[in-house]
Amino acid sequence: MPNPYRQIFKAPGAKGFAAAGFFARLPIAMAPIGIVAMLSQTHGEYWLAGAVSATFALTNAFVAPQISRLVDRRGQSAVLTPFATISVIAFLVLIVAANRDWPLWTLFAAALAAATMPSIPAMVRSRWTEIFHGRPELNTAFAFESVADELVYIAGASLSVGLSVSFFPEAGMLASTLFLAFGTAAFVLQRSTEPGIRPAGDGPAHSAIRLRSVQIVTLALIFVGAIFATAEVSSVAITKALGQPGAASLVIGVYAVGSFLIGIVIGALNLKMPLQRQLAIAVAVIAFTTLPLLFADTVPLLAVAVFVSGLAVSPTFITAFGVIERRVSPAMLTEGITWVMTGIGIGMALGSFVAGWVIDAFGPQNGFWVSVAAGFSALLTVLLGQRSLAGERRARADTAFQPAE
Known part of the structure; x- marks a missing residue:
């Protein structure tokens, strides 16, 4: 092969x-x-x-x-x-x-x-x-x-x-x-x-964020971005509370390693399942794998739980961008992709703030409740948006494109 x-x-x-x-x-x-x-x-x-x-x-x-x-x-x-x-x-x-x-x-x-x-x-x-x-x-x-x-x-x-x-x-x-x-x-x-x-008259003039599919994916990834930030902030707080602050960088690195490995595997496969269903499955995995984080009260357990929690991150990104590529017309594709990237950034900013407040008010371990809430909010968003995310690939009239000067 x-x-x-x-x-x-x-x-x-x-x-x-x-x-x-x-x-x-x-x-x-x-x-x-x-x-x-x-x-x-x-x-x-x-x-x-x-x-x-x-x-x-x-x-x-x-x-x-x-x-x-x-x-x-x-x-x-x-x-x-x-x-x-x-x-x-x-x-x-x-x-x-x-x-x-x-x-x-x-x-x-x-x-x-x-x-x-x-x-x-x-x-x-x-x-x-x-x-x-x-x-x-x-x-x-x-x-x-x-x-x-x-x-x-x-x-x-x-x-x-x-x-x-x-x-x-x-x-x-x-x-x-x-x-x-x-x-x-x-x-x-x-x-x-x-x-x-693409000539201006050949595609819609409004912003890509007005498209239902872009709104759904962007909102879902705002919640996913919040999970990232919460994992980082909570890991730092928990390792510090356990008297091992230096272990935070290892735990955060493990989070990305899981996503990295699965992303490579997914990219080598040619899955036939509709992309909106793949996205729902990936987000469901993210949501349910936030639950073990609530019980990680030692550094080894935290590292394992964070590794598992990161496994579905790359598949979520891959399918999310795939959905945007299929549901957004070529005339606004770059903008559509950027809104999704923006969602991740907004989620990270909001997640850091909320997780920090929860940790200060209720203790380090409770910061992961923000991850759980964000995970299941992302899942609900994707499940409710399945009909909007489904549909045939938008036609692309290649002849309507002009080479960049």
């Missing part, structure tokens, strides 16, 4: 844009935690570090889909270059402001401007869709991207904090900014794989 991952990279230009896209998306994980690591050292105030980081993350969650909407209308190279440039300049201003102790408002202003950072994972998935639309290889490509996202979150956050602590406070943010600048430039320069532009 041929290796399906080797097959997708035989497509002309695939290796190039996938590699560039990996480095360009590292700031997704590096920037938020990098801001916290930088400002907590330069200013010594965690509330300020968290507030500036949240300003960037939440603003980007709402701005990125609008940028992706422009990409659908005008093409990747025409839109990514100016917005990525603004983001890079703003990050550099933020670094200088932190280093030179500029007024606090400059930190927030720079974070707001930096939020114009485009959603590179959506851009990469759009290129895969352009190559493999309607073919089973697209499932493998989406699986690869989900695994790449896992690696980004594992490596990016650790790299950002490690650089800031080991060298100088701004080191993590500087590295993140360089990855964004050079990775995006390398990605944009690969014009041969850039998706074509």
